[in-house]
Amino acid sequence: MTSEYAAGLVKEAVDRREEMLNGLSDDIWNYAEGGFQEFRSVERLCQALEAEGFSITRGLAGIPTAFQGVWGNGHPVVGLLGEFDALPGMSQEGACAKKQAVTPGGYGHGCGHNLLGVGALAAAVAIKDYLQNSQRPGTVIYFGTPAEEGGGGKTFLARDGVFAGVDFVYTWHPGSINQMRANHMAATLSKTYEFHGVAAHAGAAPHLGRSALDSCELMNVGCNYLREHVPSDIRFHYAYLDAGGRAPNIVQDHAAVKYLARGPYIRQVMEVFERIDAIAEGAALMCGTKVSSQTGAGYSEFTQNVTLARVLDRALHEIGGPVWDEEDYRLAKAMTDSLTESEKEAQRAMILERYGAGALEDKLAHPLDTVVGDYTPEKCTFVSGATDVGDVSFVVPTAKLNVATNALGTQLHSWQMVAQAGSSIGRKGMLAAGKVMALAAIYVMEDPALLEEAKTEFQNKNGGVYHCPLPADAVPPKEI
Ligand SMILES: [Zn+2]
Structure with missing residues (x-):
């Protein structure tokens, strides 16, 4: 198949379903369901895939909102990752340039995962059209992956072998620029540490008590001393989940503290947790209490499979970014007018870097990305954000695309992001992302040598070994 023909095919496949895809995205945006609770969103996605002839399996890895939709036969097998979870406290009116909740305190799509999930579905159905049209062997699998925000749903799926047999994976994330990032x-x-002590009257018989709260405090002191003796790019933070209750005149017999550690490599983070575990044991020993711990969510580091990423980069240049109209520019400008002064400074710096000084005034007045940036894998930079796509990338060669779905300068996890994920700007970016991923997948499926190269790169990077950060018996929570 020539590249012109393939590009035409994916464009037609997505454009033909535009109304269905936009409706699906808006519905999921409206449902705005939290991690592991995405029941209505999953229902809609499954219905849409079933209507396209995909066969659905629900409850992957024992998670009620994890599912897959499969179409086709044999290899190559391409996987698309769809996310659909929303964030708490981020409820916001769609396409509205003023902070205004739909439901005060409710959930909202502050990371644009309604677009992410449906953009991946757009790619899946376009790849189906290609397989049907070309009569070539091959399978496309849409993976519905819940609770990306804080739950690490994909890590459970990777641990339980859900991606076995998949040759390569494509995914994407909403953002403000069209670019293959080299991040x-x-x-x-x-991990949560729970201390169990003995309650006693704090005045009359404190010697009979064993304080769980003291244990937490000593654990935190120990961990604060630990900071000096870990690599400088390791960070860890803690929050009290249970400070033992409201009564200071009772020796607290229960207390719990949650730790979160981050760093460039999951191996380093797990090593740090071995030491945090020892400090927790030490604190319990000092106080005569007992400690138990439970792992929460784990996210391995993510880097692109460069071979697969280069193909996405080619497809992104061929398809191009979203095409904006006056209404989009008007909303984008109103959105950026609402940014704080420091956010505006960051926006100017970003525009200067991407477009140069000559275009600054025009881009400030029309703040939507209109170019496709180049992929520069030789300039890979560390970013402190994490994604559970990292764990998928340890079990299958994986690459991730970024397409503009919001105004230049919009921050992730902001009310402005929610508003634009429910607007025409977001929907246009979503459809473009679907086309790009489908075209890139076709290029890989038609070129066995390229797929082999991607697999060799994968083997060389990881040695084919995945050390899942979750213990074998860790189970996902019912909700985040
Ligand atoms: Zn996200």
């Missing part, structure tokens, strides 16, 4: 994204792991 090394951070690894993180969280």
Whole structure:
């Protein structure tokens, strides 16, 4: 298949379903469901895939909102990752340039995962059209992956072998620019420590009590001393989940603290947790209490499979970014007018770097990305954000695309991001992302040598070994 023909095919496949895809994205945006609770969103996605002839399996890895939709037969097998979870406290009116909740305190799509999930579905159905049209062997699998925000749903799926047999994976993330990023994204792991002591009257018989709260405090002191003796790019933070209750005149017999550590490599983060575990044991020993711990969510580091990423880069240049109209520019300008002064400074710096000084005034007045940036894998930079796509990248060669779905300067996890994820700007970026991923997947499926190269790169990077940060018996929570 020539590249012109393939590009035409994916454009037609997505454009033909535009109304269905936009409706699906808006519905998921409206449902705005939290991690592991995305039941209505999953229902809609499964219905849409079933209507396209995909066969659905729900409850992957024992997670009710994890599912897959499969179409086709044999190899190569391409996987698309769809996310659909929303963030707490981020409820916001769609396409509205003023901070205004739909439901005060409710959930909102502050990371644009309604677009992410449906953009991946757009790619899946376009690849189906290609397989049907070309009569070539091959399979496309849409993976519905819940609770990316704080739950690390994909890590459970990777641990339980859900991606076995998949040759390569494409995914994307909403943002403000059209670009294949050369990032090394951070690894993180969280763990909750619960201390169990003995209650006693704090005035009359404190010698009979064993304080769980003292244990937490000593653990935190120990960990604060630990900071000096870990690599400088390792960070860890803690929050009290249970400070033992409201009564100071009772020796607290229960207390719990949650730790989150992050760093460039999951291996380093897990090593740090071995030491945090020892400090927790030490604190319990000092106080005569007992400690138990439970791992929460784990995210291994993510870096692109460069071979697969170069193909996405080619497809992104061929398809191009979203095409904006006056209404989009008007909303984008209103959105950026609402930024704080420091956010505006960051926006100017970004525009200067991407477009040069000559274009500054025009881009400030029309703050939507209109170019496609070049992929520069030789300039890989560390970013402190984490994604559970990292764990998928340890079990399958994986690459991730970024397409503009919001105004230049919009911050992730902001009310402005929610508003634009529910607007025409977001929907246009979503459809473009679907086309790009589908075209790139076709290029890989048609070129066995390229796929082999991607697999060799994967083997060389990881040695084919995945050390899942989650213990074998860790189970996902019912909600985040
Ligand atoms: Zn996200």
